Amino acid sequence: MTAVSQTGPSIRFRGRSFMAMTLVADVPLQAWLADFDVWLQRSPGFFNGRTVVLDLANSAQNKADVERWIGELATRGVRLIGLEGVRPSMVDAGMPPILRGGRDSTLTITDVAVPAEEPRKPVEPVNMLVERRVRSGQSLVCLEGDVTIIGSVGAGAEIIAGGSIHVYGTLAGRAIAGATFGASAQIFCTKLEAELLAVDGTYRTAEDIDDVFRGKAVRVSTADETLLITAL
Template structure:
């Protein structure tokens, strides 16, 4: 009887890049935590399922202080995958690992076709022009459209629980009921346009405004949103 011997394949290593959301606390820490609570309270699930890196370079924390901060974030449903801005020797057993050398983008890559199908986007997005993305279908609840290269145009609506993140401006030809984050690659000149403003959260270049912070006179109306200094401005269209 002949016995087939299967040769073991050689050990294989692959490089793979994952971009993550970075939380960078600033002193005084109590004020920063209060602002974080404000965001978490008004935009439930914002951090759910997200890879988060904690940048503590602006803080002077010992091991006990870092442990407390990680615990405080955990109670808010924020799980830290790695810590930046500290030496590995300052991390205790069971803490996330230290990382360094990250590239500033604040964005994940555009969803793959398989991920879009899993999320329910049956139609492939098509590029309208270099540096822009056009979506012919509505963005349904639970979907994330992430496009760091430039503008995003949605011909339909963005449902509650959905989000659109763009390196440039965001144009929505229907109702905006979910979250829209424009200029997220550091473009302070980006704007958000929609035909019906009912957003859960708006953000431009990292500055945000939740539904409770929005002027009620613009709710349900066509509107544009832009950044003026460190203040998010709104105006009705038409």
């Protein structure tokens, strides 16, 4: 009898990075949820299909607290991929896993000369240029730099930029700038009809945008955690 060795299909693992939105919970729970419900009414569907991490560092003392937060968000259509700021004893197998941003390390330095660390070169932005209309339901993400669109952004479309956003046309969707470079980012468009504007986490929904800016060319910036809209 001849023995035959067969090689089965190999199982492959790859490391990949994904962008997730971190939702920072606060207490008291009911007051936070009331504010969150108002925000959801103004931006329905904002969390549809999004990867969300819940930070409970200041909002959960035990497993029951964690379960309650997860349940309240689940009833509002927010699906979590992970938790931050909780102890392992507060999480079981049926909950999203605990995520950590880095690992602690210990470095022992002996009596040797240590060369001075060279200054790091600033990160060069990588910008995105789109020469077409961005249609409803489409999402463009460029976390490395600015996004420039020669065309309109339709209602229901979304633009996320690490830096600034420039729209040479009507901006009717959602524009989120400063995801990487913070408050130095701005939003420019030749005709404002936006559903949501955000710079460095400070935002306004359509209901909060003054009618005087509707249909106008504007510049959007932030200062002291306040979103500023200026007609051009």
